[in-house]
Amino acid sequence: MNAPVGHYQYDQIDRNFLQSRIEEFESQVQRRIDGTLTEDEFKPLRLMNGLYLQLHAYMLRIAIPYGILDSRQMRKLSDIAHRYDRDYGHFTTRQNIQFNWIRLEDTPAILRELADVDMHAIQTSGNCIRNVTSDEFAGAAADELVDPRVHAEILRQWSTLHPEFTFLPRKFKIAISGSPNDRVAARFHDIGILARPGVDGTVFRIFVGGGMGRTPIIGQEIFDAVPEDRLLATLEAIVRVYNAHGRRDNIYKARIKILVQAIGIEAYREAVEAELALMNPDHYRLTPETVAAIRARFAVPELVAPDNASEVLAQQRIADREFDLWVRSNTHEHRASGHIIAVVSMKPAGGIPGDATSVQMKRLADLADVHSFGELRITHLQNVVLGHVRQDRLHDLWLSLREVGLASANVGLIGDIVACPGLDYCALANSRSIPIAQKLGARFGNADLQAEIGALSINISGCINACGHHHAGNIGLLGVDKRGEEFFQITLGGRADQGAAIGSILGPALPEDDTVDAIARIVDCYLGKRTAGETFLDTLSRLGDVPFKDAAYEAV
Amino acid sequence: MKRPTRLSAGEKLVLTANRLLDGQIVWRDAFGQWLPQIRHAETYDAESAELALENAKHNAQRDGVVGVYEVAVQDGSAIEPVSVRERIRAHGPTVHPQFATEA
Known part of the structure; x- marks a missing residue:
């Protein structure tokens, strides 16, 4: 086939590797089934191949590098959903797809089907560098300065099976954008990269130590303008410092954000620079020829349209x-x-x-x-x-x-709710995320009402791991367990763009239906108090959260 | 998996696991069989559950199950897990009623 528009085209080396990896995993699955491998031995092996054991069944998380698929890949996912799962899939907040009802014994066959279309599930779990995410408008947006997909692909190749970074202290997430309008939540990633044109080519502004979870932290700038040829060396050094000094004694303090907070951004930068000084720059140099070779494996769309x-x-x-x-x-x-x-x-x-x-x-x-x-x-x-x-x-x-029921006019509006799978599927969750998302979606489903309310994001997480990115929601909901019952903590003011902010807790957690009513009152409060042209965040910023708190809890 | 530390009045323990081949949730009955319906589960008090758990874990590979642990249940006319999590495991995801566990 011709090179796909939007993503890298595999070569034979890529395909041969995937086949050998599948054969290896098939053997591991067989040994698990016949008892040669215990579950404790098998678990890290299946996780390296994206296979979790969730609440009701095995879950397979499939990587979609920088979020881009071609149509044959999407058809393959449709086919897998139909033949091996329960006829649906779930797109995640990491630009991946999950299938919730997978059989262990089917997994090698599914991985073969995926490999037929140059896809896999490697590094969608485990303490390694996960799927590199990017701007969903990459290479298309009018406001873009640099198309980040080629560098996203370079990062994918650099981080895939990196021998030093297979057993990091904890999982590691990288996002890259080439727009001044941050659509990748760069400041909420372990490493966030913003590409822009420099005097002598592309340069990269790099943030480290951002993240959500139980300790939400906004990433800090470690370097303002890394030249292209030093991009991989710089990233290698950043991850090496983390690998050497990140905590392994406490899973809750193991992410890079904790290390950066503990030693400070200046000390972290110095450690990275010291590491760089020890490295052979030639070995890590990203040459124009390499970049050009990767770029050549992306097809360029012919954008021709009638004048009218x-x-x-x-x-x-x-x-x-x-x-x-x-x-x-x-x-x-x-x-x-x-x-x-x-x-x-x-x-x-x-x-x-x-x-x-x-x-x-x-x-x-x-x-x-x-x-x-x-x-x-x-x-x-x-x-x-x-x-x-x-x-x-x-x-x-x-x-x-x-x-096909996919014309909802709500992107960026209150109905565009982000939610993790929650307790209906996830083994880690404390509460369900989806039912309250459905109730809120129905409550604010009217397109005219949503247009009137304007830009307002709701993010829902079913536990403190924050897969629903509730810290970054204009309105965030965190499900908590109170003596066996589901309650929701409301936060206001979060945002993930270039003005990244962590939402503040509004007050005591509420039961599900009370939470839905409280959000309706918060929205009413905003509509009643906004001035012309103000978004929800503008009004919140001007007034503070007191009127919203009063509204939310007035009936409680 | 965290084991229940104490049982309240009217509560018992049952044993649960996932089936190795397909991950389906199963419950252990009085004959040591693993079945998808919680109504078949054998109930134990805290002391007898310990021995049953040890035995079930020992035979997990032979029985084709993984991740055996105890669940606290209300032992009334129907066996019903105490926690929301285990109720969802027993009956299926609340958001896809078509996937509910057959009673």
């Missing part, structure tokens, strides 16, 4: 109000004239955030072929992006999405 494409779209928006509402919330400006970025919301009112049926996945693949060069992007907000849609064909796309 924008005019056609404008007319269709005037003629169809419902379509116009969707365009307002679910599209983003493209760098190429006559094109537009479409975000497909996976958050229907009352639905499960991030879930997609096999039929929907197949339909999305078909629509990607028709409208976006066969390319799809999974966002860390659990939606799907078609990155290169012609403006004069956007209405056709929207009509097609409506047929």
